[in-house]
Amino acid sequence: MDKVNIQDKLSLIGEYWKPAVVGELNGQQVKLVKIQDEFTMHHHENEDELFMVIKGTLKMDYGDRIIEVNEGEFLIVPRGVKHKPMADSEVHLLLFEPGTTLNTGNVKNELTVDQPKKI
């Protein structure tokens, strides 16, 4: 019931591609993540995923096209749709997604974060 300041929470995040949980509601989580360079192409079997850009320009690669998402914009990636987040320089994102969502979806690799920490 207390407010959350997005910049304060972002200041606690040091590593790229490591989402941290900053809120929970209705079985969903609000996460913050800093990204740079390329992630893994993946999809989520059962989860739709919202990416809101707080800073920078996210490039979402759908395989057949790339969408640029700027500050003040968001993108919803439906379940089952392959996507690869990319960022030429540092990007700060807010994510809305079910608590069950694994960051690398159907892929397990060195970027997988099994238990995102709560900050």
Place this chain on the structure above:
Amino acid sequence: MDKVNIQDKLSLIGEYWKPAVVGELNGQQVKLVKIQDEFTMHHHENEDELFMVIKGTLKMDYGDRIIEVNEGEFLIVPRGVKHKPMADSEVHLLLFEPGTTLNTGNVKNELTVDQPKKI
């Protein structure tokens, strides 16, 4: 899968206290709303509700205390908790809540919006 620009959508909203749907995922909706003055004290039986401030200062009255939420901050009101949004001057909010959420919760009055439009 296409991006949504929050300011573009806000420019389509003319009336206060009339939330409009700008995204849907996992049974949840993303809404935008412009507010000013006072809403009705109410609660939601089964829905937690997230209020993110895009512009201005939201004052959330919980009855026994008031929390000021500024641009770049958000608040999660758990189900069952009475709350009354207030704004001394115009405030722009992004809401994240289940698709079943009625804006006035357990109260039905002239502020109730049964079917928020999609924009």
